Amino acid sequence: MPTSTDVGDVSSVPLGTGPPTREELLAHYPAKFTWKQIKTFVNSGQLISDLGLLKRDKNLQKRYMAWTAGMKQEYGSIVNYLLNHRLQWGKPDTLSVLPSAFRDEPDNRTRGANVPPPYFTSDTPDKYVSVIQNDWPYLVPPEVEHSLVWTKVPIFHPEIIPPSIAPRIEQDGLWGFTGNTSPPPSPSNLSSCLPALSEWGVTKEKMIISQKGTEEEEALVRQVGSHVQGYIERKWKETEWETAWFVNPPRLQSVPGLAHIHVFARRKI
Helix, strand or coil, rough: CCCCCCCCHHHHEEECCCCCHHHHHHHHCCCCCHHHHHHHHHHHCCCCCCCHHCCHHHHHHHHHHHHHHHHHHCCCHHHCCCCCCCHHCCCCCCCCCCCCCCCCCCCCCCCCCCCCCCCCCCCCCCHHEEEEEECCCCCCCCEEEEEEEECCCCCCCCCCCHHHHHHHHHHEEEEECCCCCCCCCCHHHHHHHHHHHHHHCCCCHHCCEEHHHHHHHHHHHHHHHHHHHHHHHCCCCCEEEEEEEECCHHCCCCCCCCCEEEEEEECCC
C-alpha cells in the first residue's frame, strides 16, 4: 500500500466535485492527526463520550455537503443512496475511488444462512454486511485506512446489553483495538492531543464527561463489544493489521435502523 505523501506541486492535482481521490487527499486535504492521536481519541471513550473528536478537513466538509445535496436530489435521500447504490451487501467494495490493501475474503461457512441473526456477532453472514472505504475520510495519516462496516442486523440489542450498563452504552457506544503490539494510549493523554483540534474549537470543557465504571461494569462493556471485536479480528488479521474501531451509540447513528462500525486500520510492515 503506498504511503508516500510526496505528490509534487499541489496545483498539479486538480480538485474534483465528488468523493476525493487519494491524490486529492494528499495534496489538498493533508492529514492533521497522527496514528497515536487517533487511538487516543478512540480510547477516550472510556472517559469522554464525544467521538466527534475525529474531524474532516473543513474544505472537504464543504465539498461533502455540496455532494450530499446532489445525491439527495438524485436518490431522494442519503439513505436511499446507501441502500440502492453504495452498499454492496456480501460483495467486495468496487465503488470506492480510494485504494485499499484490505481484502474481504468470502466466508463460506456463513454464506448459506437465510435467517437474519438477531444481532451482530463475529461470524455474522457476509450477506448482511457491506465493508467499504469511507469515501469522505477524516484527517487520518496516509498509511491509515478508514473503513466502514455496515450491517443489516443490530449491533446494540437488549439480549446482549445488561440493564445495569444500558445507560452507559447509550451514552458512549463501543470501541476497541486489535493487532496492537502495545497497550493503546491512555485517555489521560487526551489533553496533549487537543491542540490538533484547536481550529474546531474543541476544548475539554465542552466535552461530555462519562465517569469510569466499576471493574464489573467495564468488564460488561467489553463483553458487549466482544462481538464487534471478534469480527474485526477475523477480517483484519492481527498478523497483518492493527486497528482502532468504534461504534456510535444508537442515538448518534446516521442511518436509523442500519448500524455501522468505524475501523481505522494500519497495515503492519
